[in-house]
Amino acid sequence: MLSLYDLTVEMKTEPLGLDEKIPAFSWKLKSERQKVTQQTYRLTVTDGAKTVFDSGLMKSEQSVFVPYGGEALKPCTVYTWMVEVSDGTEKAEAGSCFETGLLDGHAFEGYADWITHPLPAEETASPVFSKIFCVEKEVRRARLYATALGVYEAELNGTKLDDTYFAPGWTNYHKRLQYQTYALPLDHGVNELRFTLGKGWYCGALGFNPMPNNYGDKTALLAMLCIDYEDGSREIMGTGETWQVSEGTIRFSEIYDGETQDTTLPEKPLGMAIRYEHGFDTLIGQENEPVRCLKKLDPVKSFVTPRGELVYDFGQNLTGWVEVQITGKPSQKLTLRHAESLDENGNFYTENLSFAKATDTYVLNGEAQTLRPHFTFHGFRYLQVEGLGEGQEAVFTACHLSTDLKETGSFDCSHPLVNRLQQNIVWSQRDNYLDVPTDCPQRSERLGWTGDASAYSPTAAFNENILPFMRKWLRDLRSEQTPEIGMPQVVPNIMGVGQSGAAFWGDVATILPWTLYRVYGDKRVLSEQLESMKIWVDFITNQCGENGLWQSGFQYGDWLGLDAEMNGIGDSRKGATDDYFAANACYLWSLQILSDTAAILGKKEEEAKYKALREEVLKAFRAEYVTSTGRLVCETQTAMVLALYLNLVEEKDRARIAAMLKTNIDAHKTHLITGFIGTPYACLALTENGLHDLAGKLLLQEQNPSWLYEVKMGATTIWERWDSIQPDGSFNPANMNSLNHYAYGSIGNWLYTKLAGLELVEPGYKKFSVKPQFIRGIEWVKLRYDSVYGPIRVEWSCRDKMIRVEVEVPANTTALVTLPEKEETLELGSGVYTFEYPTETDLYLAKYSMEMPLRILMEHPIGKPMLSQYAPEMAENRMLEYVIDEPITALLAYAPQIKPLFEAIIGAMNAAEG
Ligand code: BGC
Numbered sequence: 001m002l003s004l005y006d007l008t009v010e011m012k013t014e015p016l017g018l019d020e021k022i023p024a025f026s027w028k029l030k031s032e033r034q035k036v037t038q039q040t041y042r043l044t045v046t047d048g049a050k051t052v053f054d055s056g057l058m059k060s061e062q063s064v065f066v067p068y069g070g071e072a073l074k075p076c077t078v079y080t081w082m083v084e085v086s087d088g089t090e091k092a093e094a095g096s097c098f099e100t101g102l103l104d105g106h107a108f109e110g111y112a113d114w115i116t117h118p119l120p121a122e123e124t125a126s127p128v129f130s131k132i133f134c135v136e137k138e139v140r141r142a143r144l145y146a147t148a149l150g151v152y153e154a155e156l157n158g159t160k161l162d163d164t165y166f167a168p169g170w171t172n173y174h175k176r177l178q179y180q181t182y183a184l185p186l187d188h189g190v191n192e193l194r195f196t197l198g199k200g201w202y203c204g205a206l207g208f209n210p211m212p213n214n215y216g217d218k219t220a221l222l223a224m225l226c227i228d229y230e231d232g233s234r235e236i237m238g239t240g241e242t243w244q245v246s247e248g249t250i251r252f253s254e255i256y257d258g259e260t261q262d263t264t265l266p267e268k269p270l271g272m273a274i275r276y277e278h279g280f281d282t283l284i285g286q287e288n289e290p291v292r293c294l295k296k297l298d299p300v301k302s303f304v305t306p307r308g309e310l311v312y313d314f315g316q317n318l319t320g321w322v323e324v325q326i327t328g329k330p331s332q333k334l335t336l337r338h339a340e341s342l343d344e345n346g347n348f349y350t351e352n353l354s355f356a357k358a359t360d361t362y363v364l365n366g367e368a369q370t371l372r373p374h375f376t377f378h379g380f381r382y383l384q385v386e387g388l389g390e391g392q393e394a395v396f397t398a399c400h401l402s403t404d405l406k407e408t409g410s411f412d413c414s415h416p417l418v419n420r421l422q423q424n425i426v427w428s429q430r431d432n433y434l435d436v437p438t439d440c441p442q443r444s445e446r447l448g449w450t451g452d453a454s455a456y457s458p459t460a461a462f463n464e465n466i467l468p469f470m471r472k473w474l475r476d477l478r479s480e481q482t483p484e485i486g487m488p489q490v491v492p493n494i495m496g497v498g499q500s501g502a503a504f505w506g507d508v509a510t511i512l513p514w515t516l517y518r519v520y521g522d523k524r525v526l527s528e529q530l531e532s533m534k535i536w537v538d539f540i541t542n543q544c545g546e547n548g549l550w551q552s553g554f555q556y557g558d559w560l561g562l563d564a565e566m567n568g569i570g571d572s573r574k575g576a577t578d579d580y581f582a583a584n585a586c587y588l589w590s591l592q593i594l595s596d597t598a599a600i601l602g603k604k605e606e607e608a609k610y611k612a613l614r615e616e617v618l619k620a621f622r623a624e625y626v627t628s629t630g631r632l633v634c635e636t637q638t639a640m641v642l643a644l645y646l647n648l649v650e651e652k653d654r655a656r657i658a659a660m661l662k663t664n665i666d667a668h669k670t671h672l673i674t675g676f677i678g679t680p681y682a683c684l685a686l687t688e689n690g691l692h693d694l695a696g697k698l699l700l701q702e703q704n705p706s707w708l709y710e711v712k713m714g715a716t717t718i719w720e721r722w723d724s725i726q727p728d729g730s731f732n733p734a735n736m737n738s739l740n741h742y743a744y745g746s747i748g749n750w751l752y753t754k755l756a757g758l759e760l761v762e763p764g765y766k767k768f769s770v771k772p773q774f775i776r777g778i779e780w781v782k783l784r785y786d787s788v789y790g791p792i793r794v795e796w797s798c799r800d801k802m803i804r805v806e807v808e809v810p811a812n813t814t815a816l817v818t819l820p821e822k823e824e825t826l827e828l829g830s831g832v833y834t835f836e837y838p839t840e841t842d843l844y845l846a847k848y849s850m851e852m853p854l855r856i857l858m859e860h861p862i863g864k865p866m867l868s869q870y871a872p873e874m875a876e877n878r879m880l881e882y883v884i885d886e887p888i889t890a891l892l893a894y895a896p897q898i899k900p901l902f903e904a905i906i907g908a909m910n911a912a913e914g
Helices: 416-432 450-463 467-480 508-520 524-543 579-600 604-625 637-645 651-667 679-688 692-700 707-712 743-755 854-859 863-870 888-892 896-912
Strands: 003-009 016-018 024-030 040-047 050-054 078-086 091-100 127-135 139-149 151-156 177-183 189-198 220-229 234-238 244-247 250-254 258-262 268-272 283-285 291-297 301-304 310-327 333-339 359-363 368-371 378-386 394-403 409-413 758-762 767-770 780-787 790-799 802-809 814-818 825-828 831-838
Touching: 003 078, 003 091, 016 177, 024 078, 024 790, 127 220, 139 151, 139 189, 189 220, 189 250, 291 310, 310 333, 310 359, 310 416, 378 394, 394 416, 409 416, 409 743, 416 450, 416 707, 416 743, 450 467, 450 508, 450 679, 450 743, 467 508, 467 524, 508 524, 508 579, 524 579, 524 604, 579 604, 579 637, 637 651, 637 679, 651 679, 651 692, 679 692, 679 743, 692 707, 692 743, 743 758, 743 780, 802 814, 854 863, 854 888, 854 896, 863 896, 888 896
Parallel strands: 016 091, 177 283, 258 359, 767 814
Antiparallel strands: 003 024, 040 050, 040 078, 078 091, 127 189, 127 244, 139 177, 139 220, 151 189, 220 234, 244 268, 250 258, 291 394, 301 310, 310 368, 310 378, 310 394, 333 359, 333 378, 409 780, 758 767, 780 790, 790 802, 802 831, 814 825
């Protein structure tokens, strides 16, 4: 039977307060028959009994982002929509609804005024605004529209309005301020609305050297309650000078520093609210999903550190806060500090928080209380508690906060450490997607760093549906651009206009919309961002010298690459890759995306212009950076990765550069030393250039630096640096060292597209390819991805001399499946397909091998004693110290005759561990 499900408007189910004037509708098809494709659809939208849009019968496969095409939508109106679909054999229909928002911020005008408080500038307490009102008739529907300069939490009759936090979110407040819509369950009789305001991103301190008042110096509130009564009448009640203001329990609240609450104090009335001039021009309905508590975690243990600190360990590094349940003594003070890690001596470690104090303080009132902060969040795994009495009971619960995005992907395989890596990737994503995509959640930064988003977005789009979240951020990004700066380095831009765009960071303006279009198939992202892409690319073109290349101005370069000592500029944070090699590589990438975007949007002239410019820049790039015999003048790992991945060299030179890249990685004993620009593409470039096995070895590398090194060191999120924690357990002494930065989590993209083998061919995965590629050490993989058309599943295994592949293809899509060790590609319509066939391939990889460093053998309880027994003079040879970190295979060059002995020792080590 054919059926329809997951009906969404703007990717949201039955949205409330939708402000898109031309919303787009999506639905999914389901059928137990194979090869089901939508042949026709008919979409109708009604307002009560009136049809406001009827698409008519459309012969089309389009089932995602079908635009509304009827009369102008009215504000605050519930619309119902129905869709009928035929697949040529059967028909199905389904319906859903949405409610429009105000559609224009000026709708507040005349009904609600901005209001503020009389507190002096130096006062840190959070103001509370309240209004008591009476409901005397039967209510049919009540909606509250609200926003603030600052952040707010609202209550109706003492109960929080919903389960969301940090409204109205962080946007470029100078140009865009979101309001939220709430459905209110009003009581007959007396009701009270209360709003507590925090400084939040609006006037709280932000930045490396935290500075307050980035957007304004006073918090203010705007709210309007619209009550429709059963008798057909409507009442509107807005904020104004009749609202009361008081000081509540929150005495101090800052995002970086934490919150202080004194629950002993009675609420102190401050008088009536004061009208505030702010206007309504910037108001827009909430665009992205709100922040919610996604998970609660109990401590896995508590202990006293050598320094005497009482510490609770939640077992997971996360973003959020701690809720405490306690019955205290009156005026008892409880102080909660947050940290990501302990130091090498087991003490509470806060050095890497920079200026962030990350401290919540509660003065208790003597009753049973449950307390949590409101307008701050922390990045932590450990909690230090001060002020708890001897034997006093308290329950501490970590609340994990994140923008509530729909999980879309999962990846599992036979390697437990790789599975933990995947979990760490997902944790870092959720931890850093708090209303905007941030760099880190713990230190005095937490900013919308653009380069981190460039590196990580393709991986992110697999794990969660990031479309509304990123579309909102891209609108802010566009609102911050000027021809002079090209691109801000952080969005929202609190660093001012003094800093202009840097390569790769600025390229998020092209890379991200392109990624979103490819993954979700929503062309509107491209049309909305075209101007933004052009501002960025034109900015770069204006920076270029006479040779047509970008070779001046500030660059972050291959940020945090480990070849820093060779960059010749004494900046230990930058890898050795020539800044402008990388900058021009990214310029060429952006030019490619821009001309492709123009082509898709039918903008012929722009397509031709940017295509021609790309050809010129490519010529100049090759003249400057590729020798006549096909080598790169900058032969770092990152430079070679970019040249290969972005197709910057002539086809004839490709093999040589790939070989040089392999030599370089081999010389680094199968390690990457790439930074932010090179790492996301390193394994992709290897696989695409015949070096998939090497990519597999890099994935499974367990020595520093590597992904699994972090996992083995106990990481529960992705670190900012390859070596954020050093092999001896000490912290990297650099002052910039977060344990929760997602850039290097970009290996996820390789896991899903190359190892599992799922790649999109047509936007939205309307057509996709499945081409699993084995590596030794992983015997099975299971991937699930919930595309906009429905669930895709790829499962493969290769063990006991059998290969098994199972693929699920959703209705209305096509898969191109290339099975391992087979030549042909099968084109498959929707359905579930299983393939099973014999093989000689064995993917088993013993834990210990001749390729491991000698040190592992020498430190193993069986290794050294065996070597001492059978070759005592060698075991004691002091020269071994010089090769202790070399692979054992390298030693064989000096003494080939010892090969059988080493093989026997390694065999015994493996046998001892089953
Ligand atoms: C951030 C990065 C960011 C960088 C700019 C750092 O402080 O944490 O992730 O991209 O600055 O290079």
